[in-house]
Amino acid sequence: MADVMKLNVITPEKQFYEGDVTMVELTTTEGNIGVYPNHIPLTAVVAPGVLTIHEEGEKKQASLISGFITILPDSVTIMAEVAEWPDEIDFKRAEEARVRAERRLSSGEAGLDTLRAEMALKRALVRLELR
Amino acid sequence: MASMRDIKRRRASIQSTGQITKAMKLVSTVKLQRSRTKAESSKPYFNRMYETIASMLERSGAMDHKYLKAGAGGKKAVIAVTSNRGLAGGYNNNIVKLIMATPGLTAADTRIYAIGRKGRDGLARKGYEITADYSEVINEPLYQDASDLTNELLEAFERGEVSEIYLAYTSFKNTVVHIPRLVKLLPVDREAASGEAGDEPKARALMNYEPSTEAVLDMIIPKYMSSLIYGALLEAVASENGARMNAMDSATNNAEEMLGKLEIQFNRARQGSITQELTEIIAGANAIN
Numbered sequence: 502m503a504d505v506m507k508l509n510v511i512t513p514e515k516q517f518y519e520g521d522v523t524m525v526e527l528t529t530t531e532g533n534i535g536v537y538p539n540h541i542p543l544t545a546v547v548a549p550g551v552l553t554i555h556e557e558g559e560k561k562q563a564s565l566i567s568g569f570i571t572i573l574p575d576s577v578t579i580m581a582e583v584a585e586w587p588d589e590i591d592f593k594r595a596e597e598a599r600v601r602a603e604r605r606l607s608s609g610e611a612g613l614d615t616l617r618a619e620m621a622l623k624r625a626l627v628r629l630e631l632r
Numbered sequence: 633m634a635s636m637r638d639i640k641r642r643r644a645s646i647q648s649t650g651q652i653t654k655a656m657k658l659v660s661t662v663k664l665q666r667s668r669t670k671a672e673s674s675k676p677y678f679n680r681m682y683e684t685i686a687s688m689l690e691r692s693g694a695m696d697h698k699y700l701k702a703g704a705g706g707k708k709a710v711i712a713v714t715s716n717r718g719l720a721g722g723y724n725n726n727i728v729k730l731i732m733a734t735p736g737l738t739a740a741d742t743r744i745y746a747i748g749r750k751g752r753d754g755l756a757r758k759g760y761e762i763t764a765d766y767s768e769v770i771n772e773p774l775y776q777d778a779s780d781l782t783n784e785l786l787e788a789f790e791r792g793e794v795s796e797i798y799l800a801y802t803s804f805k806n807t808v809v810h811i812p813r814l815v816k817l818l819p820v821d822r823e824a825a826s827g828e829a830g831d832e833p834k835a836r837a838l839m840n841y842e843p844s845t846e847a848v849l850d851m852i853i854p855k856y857m858s859s860l861i862y863g864a865l866l867e868a869v870a871s872e873n874g875a876r877m878n879a880m881d882s883a884t885n886n887a888e889e890m891l892g893k894l895e896i897q898f899n900r901a902r903q904g905s906i907t908q909e910l911t912e913i914i915a916g917a918n919a920i921n
Contacts, residue, residue, distance in 0.1 A: 511677045513775040513862055514670075531842050544688070545842040546851045569852055571684055571839075580681060582775065582855065 506538040507576040508554060510563075510584060517584050518563075524555040525577055527565055536572055543572040549623045551630055552584065564590060564627050587631040599625035636905060639898045643891060650887030656719065657880035664807070664873035671804060671866040678863040685856045688839070688849070689820065697846060698790070699853045700819050706795040707741045709763070709785060711817075711861065713801035713868040714751025716767055720872055721879035724750035726812040727800050732758060734814060743794060745781065747865070770872075773865035779858040786854055789818055797857075801864035802871040808878060810871035815864075817857050 508525055510518040526535045528550025552565040566583035602622035606615070689700075710731055714724045728751060731737055731744075739759040746752035749767045756762050764784065769777040788794045797818040802810045841848045 509680075511680055513674050513677045513859060515673045516676050529842060530847075542839045543842060544684075544839055544848055546848060569848070569855070578680060578684075580677065580684070580855070582779070582858075 504538045505557070506536075506574075508579075509576070510552070510579045510581055512581050512584050517581060518554065518561075520554075520556065522554050522556050522577075526553040526555075527551075527570065527579070529570065536577055539574045540572050540577075542574070543570075545570050545572075547579065547581070549620075549627045551627060552579070562587065562631055564631055566624055566627065585628070590628045590631060592629065592632050595625045595628035598622075599629060636898065636901045639894055639901060643894045643898065646887050646890050646894065650884055650891070653880045653883040653887060657877055657884060660873045660876040660880060664870060664877055667866065667870040667873055668804070671863075671870045674863055674866055678859055681856055681859045685820065685852065688852070697849050699849065706792050707743050707761075708737060708796045708798065709743050709745060709788065709794040710737060710798045710800055710814075711745045711747065711781070711785075711864075712751045712755060713770070713799070713864055714746075714748030714754075715868075715872040716749045716770055718750055719879060720876040723802065723810070723872055723875035723879075724748070724754060727751050727802065728754040728758070730812045730814055731755065731760075731800055737798070745785065747781075748868075770865065770869065773862065773869060775858065775862050778862035778865060779854070781861060782854050782858040785818075785857070799861060799864055801868045802875075803864075804867040804870040804874065807874050810874055815860065817860060818853075820853060820856075 505521040505523055508518060508520060508522040509516070524535055524537050526533065528534075528548045529545040530548045531545065533550070534545070547565055547568045547570055549564075549566050552563045554561040554563070564583075564585050564587075565579070565581055568579060568581035568584075571578045571580070598621060602618050602625060605618045606622065712727055712731060714727050718724065731742075739761075742760055743763040744752070744755050744760050745764045745766065746755065746762055747766045748770045752762055752765055752767060766777065766781060769781075785794070785797055789797065796816065799815045799817050801813060801815075803813045804810055
């Protein structure tokens with residue numbers, strides 16, 4: 502596996518990840534994609550999901566909530582608004598958020614901000630997936 | 633000549649003021665270091681965002697997008713980033729002056745979104761309309777705050793209430809140099825953006841957008857605005873502390889200088905009073921003989 506590309510994951514607070522990778526998997530608004538080196542240039546919007554980084558012989562996972570991705574043949578840049586490594590996630594809080602969002606969605610009360618509740622649920626589920 | 637007691641009292645008061653300014657200087661030095669690291673660690677995001685937007689706009693050519701053209705009518709919105717506390721030299725006043733000195737940003741057709749109490753009060757006194765006040769934000773800027781503010785501004789922009797959005801903040805160059813800047817956020821300035829894009833050949837590769845160019849722009853421009861605002865907030869905090877550190881440093885120096893002068897005056901007064909006392913004693917002794 503000599504084929505690698507540069508991956509940069511940047512959040513507003515810091516440089517989240519930088520390194521040579523063989524493949525990246527993530528979720529965009531159009532569905533899950535896996536990016537190998539020499540991909541066609543593409544800019545896409547990120548949807549909440551798990552970011553899987555394949556380094557040579559190693560695999561890392563992180564949650565990726567929102568942002569966008571710019572793919573060039575030799576490099577991938579993810580501008581993430583929110584991204585966390587598994588050890589940065591407060592699983593108890595995520596679990597509570599999941600329960601709360603589910604309750605709110607099933608209560609069906611009037612004036613409920615369904616979209617917001619669904620987003621909250623999605624975020625919680627992504628975080629819990631990394632447990 | 634002032635009496636010894638007056639000078640003594642004056643000296644004590646200057647001394648305690650000097651102690652306070654010295655302590656404040658130390659506090660802002662520490663805060664400056666912290667806010668500076670924060671501002672610097674957010675730079676990559678900020679820069680990359682700028683590059684992405686610039687290269688997108690360059691390639692999208694004559695695209696017709698709601699965020700790329702000025703709204704008809706409506707006022708101009710200015711986000712004024714200042715501080716909640718004074719004693720920072722000209723820091724707050726420079727922003728107020730910058731806004732007032734810009735042609736087109738008159739009190740009559742400008743709405744101020746204030747971040748920082750000092751700037752809000754200063755602009756309100758000059759007759760500007762303060763639409764919203766986010767002064768709490770400057771104490772501890774979060775990315776979330778920037779994106780909330782962006783959403784509010786974009787809604788106003790889409791409703792046609794504001795036609796242009798500006799951001800006034802103090803950019804942090806180094807510890808002693810802080811430059812007040814006014815940046816146009818919306819409509820995105822295509823000329824300025826593509827002018828600085830640089831001619832990196834790979835940035836010119838044909839880019840595909842998913843789901844569509846419009847949808848991506850819809851998504852990215854708000855993020856671009858939030859990142860600019862967030863970057864501005866962090867830089868402003870660093871500048872504020874830098875400005876306060878300088879102001880307090882010169883205040884401490886001035887206090888020391890004044891103390892030195894008062895010391896001399898005090899000694900003179902003391903000597904004068906001794907001389908006077910002696911003359912009086914001698915005169916008294918002579919009178920008895």
